[in-house]
Amino acid sequence: MWEYLGWKFGNEFKNRVHFLFVQMIMLYLGRLIPLYRYTRGYYDHLYTTNGQEIGTTTQGAIGRYGYKYQGVVGQIYDSAGPQPSFTLPFYRYLNILNGQHLYTSNWREIGTNRTGVVIKNWMYEENVGYLYPMSQPNTYPLYHYYHVNQSAHFYTTSIQEIGTTTPGAIGKVGYQYEGIAGYIL
Incomplete structure (x- = not known):
C-alpha cells in the first residue's frame, strides 16, 4: 500500500498507472527499428526497415x-x-524507367504519396518510417547524395563515404551533395 494526499492505493493500481504511463510514452516516441541498406551494383541502393523484403540481413549476403x-x-x-x-x-x-530509388520526407517533391501512383516516372512505394526534419539530441544527419550520370540517389550517416557536405560539391565516385534528408538515431 502507498498513500498520496490521504488516498491509499494498492500495488495493482500502481502497476496499472505505470503501464499506462509507459504506453503514453510509446505513443509519443514511437518504436525504433533499423534502417537497412542494400546495394545492387555500385549506383543502385535500397533502404528499408523490412529485412524480409530482400530476405537477408547477413553482412555481404x-x-x-x-x-x-x-x-x-x-x-x-x-511506420506501422x-x-x-x-x-x-x-x-x-x-523510378520506373531505371529502377533507382528516391527517398524524401516531402511527398510534394514528386507529387504523390499514394501507393502505385506514377508521376514523372516516379512511383510511390511506401512510407519507410519516420525521421526528424531537424537535429535532436542523439540523432545523426542522413546525408543525401545524387549521381547525375547514373541518376542514382545515395544516403549515409558517414561523411567519409563520399567525402563532402558542401552544397553542390562532387565527392567520391561522382556523387554530388544534395543536403540532409533528415535525422535518424
Missing part, C-alpha cells in the same frame, strides 16, 4: 533482386505505429 546487404544505416521510427511527435514520414519512390 545477396538477397532478392540481386541486392547485397551492406548493414544498418541507423534507426528510424516504425503512430507517427511520433516532431517527425516526418520518409517516403520511398521507384
Whole structure:
C-alpha cells in the first residue's frame, strides 16, 4: 500500500498507472527499428526497415533482386505505429524507367504519396518510417547524395563515404551533395 494526499492505493493500481504511463510514452516516441541498406551494383541502393523484403540481413549476403546487404544505416521510427511527435514520414519512390530509388520526407517533391501512383516516372512505394526534419539530441544527419550520370540517389550517416557536405560539391565516385534528408538515431 502507498498513500498520496490521504488516498491509499494498492500495488495493482500502481502497476496499472505505470503501464499506462509507459504506453503514453510509446505513443509519443514511437518504436525504433533499423534502417537497412542494400546495394545492387555500385549506383543502385535500397533502404528499408523490412529485412524480409530482400530476405537477408547477413553482412555481404545477396538477397532478392540481386541486392547485397551492406548493414544498418541507423534507426528510424516504425511506420506501422503512430507517427511520433516532431517527425516526418520518409517516403520511398521507384523510378520506373531505371529502377533507382528516391527517398524524401516531402511527398510534394514528386507529387504523390499514394501507393502505385506514377508521376514523372516516379512511383510511390511506401512510407519507410519516420525521421526528424531537424537535429535532436542523439540523432545523426542522413546525408543525401545524387549521381547525375547514373541518376542514382545515395544516403549515409558517414561523411567519409563520399567525402563532402558542401552544397553542390562532387565527392567520391561522382556523387554530388544534395543536403540532409533528415535525422535518424
